[in-house]
Each structure stands twice: as C-alpha cells, then as structure tokens.
Amino acid sequence: MIENAISAENLRVHYPNFDLFIDHFDLPCGYVMGLIGRNGAGKTTLIEALLDSTPARAQHCKLLGMQMDQNERQIKNQLGVVSDRFVFPDSYHAMKLMRRIGPFYDQFDEVLYHKLLNRFRLPLGKPFGEFSAGMKVKLSIIFALSHHPKLMILDEPTANLDPVSRREVLDLLYEFMQQEDHSLLFSTHNTADLDKIADYVTCLENGHVKFSASKEILMENWQHFRCEGKIPKEMKAFVLKPKPTETGWEGMCTHAAQLRHLPVVFTPATLEEIMLAQDLTYEEL
Structure with missing residues (x-):
C-alpha cells in the first residue's frame, strides 16, 4: 500500500x-x-x-x-x-x-x-x-x-x-x-x-x-489549566489569556503533555475551544 x-x-x-x-x-x-x-x-x-x-x-x-x-x-x-x-x-x-x-x-x-x-x-x-x-x-x-x-x-x-x-x-x-x-x-x-x-x-x-x-496530539497538548499561587515560570511561555482566580490562575495551555510534572491541574478542552484559542496565538506543536 x-x-x-x-x-x-x-x-x-x-x-x-x-x-x-x-x-x-x-x-x-x-x-x-x-x-x-x-x-x-x-x-x-x-x-x-x-x-x-x-x-x-x-x-x-x-x-x-x-x-x-x-x-x-x-x-x-x-x-x-x-x-x-x-x-x-x-x-x-x-x-x-x-x-x-x-x-x-x-x-x-x-x-x-x-x-x-x-x-x-x-x-x-x-x-x-x-x-x-x-x-x-x-x-x-x-x-x-x-x-x-x-x-x-x-x-x-x-x-x-x-x-x-x-x-x-x-x-x-x-x-x-x-x-x-x-x-x-x-x-x-x-x-x-x-x-x-x-x-x-x-x-x-x-x-x-x-x-x-x-487530533490526539492537539487534545493532549491544548488543555485548560488551573494552579494555586503563581503560574510556574517554566509554563508561562505556553499560557493563553490567563485569568486570576481567588487562589491562583486559570487559562489554556498549549503544551500540557510536557508540563504534567508541574503542580498544575490540567483538564481536557474541546476541539471548538482549541480552535478558538488558535486565534489568540500559535505555538509550534
């Protein structure tokens, strides 16, 4: 083939x-x-x-x-x-x-x-x-x-x-x-x-x-995040539109797969959310 x-x-x-x-x-x-x-x-x-x-x-x-x-x-x-x-x-x-x-x-x-x-x-x-x-x-x-x-x-x-x-x-x-x-x-x-x-x-x-x-790589990398306190320095380059919460920050991360060792909670994003986020920035996957 x-x-x-x-x-x-x-x-x-x-x-x-x-x-x-x-x-x-x-x-x-x-x-x-x-x-x-x-x-x-x-x-x-x-x-x-x-x-x-x-x-x-x-x-x-x-x-x-x-x-x-x-x-x-x-x-x-x-x-x-x-x-x-x-x-x-x-x-x-x-x-x-x-x-x-x-x-x-x-x-x-x-x-x-x-x-x-x-x-x-x-x-x-x-x-x-x-x-x-x-x-x-x-x-x-x-x-x-x-x-x-x-x-x-x-x-x-x-x-x-x-x-x-x-x-x-x-x-x-x-x-x-x-x-x-x-x-x-x-x-x-x-x-x-x-x-x-x-x-x-x-x-x-x-x-x-x-x-x-x-699609699998997109879903693994582009995920919502939530963290307590400051956003880890190692992660800042891969964060989109962070918003403050009562105890820390939340937003979208473009490289979640390689940052799971950090004290951050990641949750899956929908493809629609990922596509909308592409209009904000683009990092090489």
Whole structure:
C-alpha cells in the first residue's frame, strides 16, 4: 500500500485577490483529515488545486501515488468527490445519474447504489434540482461511494444540514473508513464533525497552513489549566489569556503533555475551544 493518499509540495495558486501557498501537505493512507479555517482561508482552493481544477503550480502533487496529469482516468476511478462546485445536472434523477454517469467508472456498483438509496429513503424519480440540501449531499456521497473509491475528498459535506442529516452523513463516511486502505479529506466549520471521525486536523489561514497535527496530539497538548499561587515560570511561555482566580490562575495551555510534572491541574478542552484559542496565538506543536 502506498504511504500517502495525498502528497503535495510547493503548491501555488494565484488569483487577483488571493494566493495559496502550501509548502507541504500529506494525508497518510487509511486516515481522515479535517480541513478547517475561516471563510476565504483557502480550503476550497486547496481542494480544487489537489483535483487539478485550478491554475495551480506544484513541484510535487500526487493522489493515490499518481499525478493527475499523467494518470487522470486511474485516479478518478478510485476517487470520490463531493462539492458544490461539482454538482449533478438539476434535471437528472437518481436513476438517470446511474445510467448516464455511472458507466464512466469501471467499478460502478448498481446493487450498492440501490441499497444506499433505499437506506436513506431518497426518491428515485425526483430531479436533483428539487432535492433539499441534505438530500443533495446524501445522493452525492452515495453516488461517489458506489464506484468503490479509495480516496474521498469532500468540501463542506455537512454545511447547512439538520442534526439528523449530519449524523447520517457522518455515519456513512465512518463506514467508508472501516477499510484500512480508504482515506478521507473533508473541509468543515463544525468541530463536532472533527470530534466524530477526524484523525488529523489541518487549519488554513490566508492561503497558508497555520497548523497541522493529529487530533490526539492537539487534545493532549491544548488543555485548560488551573494552579494555586503563581503560574510556574517554566509554563508561562505556553499560557493563553490567563485569568486570576481567588487562589491562583486559570487559562489554556498549549503544551500540557510536557508540563504534567508541574503542580498544575490540567483538564481536557474541546476541539471548538482549541480552535478558538488558535486565534489568540500559535505555538509550534
């Protein structure tokens, strides 16, 4: 099995009002990466660059160990993409999608397609343009899964979904990841999505990678702290927005894992709290 499902170095995209500069970006095979950042940070641009749908320049960019310009058909047969930039024709219903677009994939599985349509109670004859936002996302993911991809790339798959639809979509992606050679990259604004299925988290800011780390490392290092008396000198460089308490101090610590020997009480932070803290400062993990 190849080492990385996605591998890119020196990725550059230039637009009149925006530039994307990614020095290094990898997604190991068999893992899920959540891509986060504010609106306009470059998440969609990065995804489009990886899919070779922008005027990108890259010294090295491979999907599933192959370069898109040399192995487009092989890659697309093993790649599932869900994005509002890659939508189905409004007039197509589920059966027409299967008949017209399914044959473009060598391994399109009509049995699996029907099984998933029935599972999620999607109408077979209703035009795509008349679907709700949640139905469109579900059908897009179902269609992508039905040609047995090894890599899924999704741009905001849970945006604007109600809680039930969001859970159903995440369950479907979780099931996809039960095969060890499957990999998933998805962008999101919802940290609950990261909590449920992400192994790695990459944050973009103004077209650059602000940080990239395993979720486990983030959770181990970024933690709330509370101490009696003064904040230990060894810890001060890793403290965010400390607040005085009746007997000492409390706040967020960025390197809790290496400071547990200190007389300080650490408690886990949520991913949402960690992401919000990233706007205050950033220390190399």
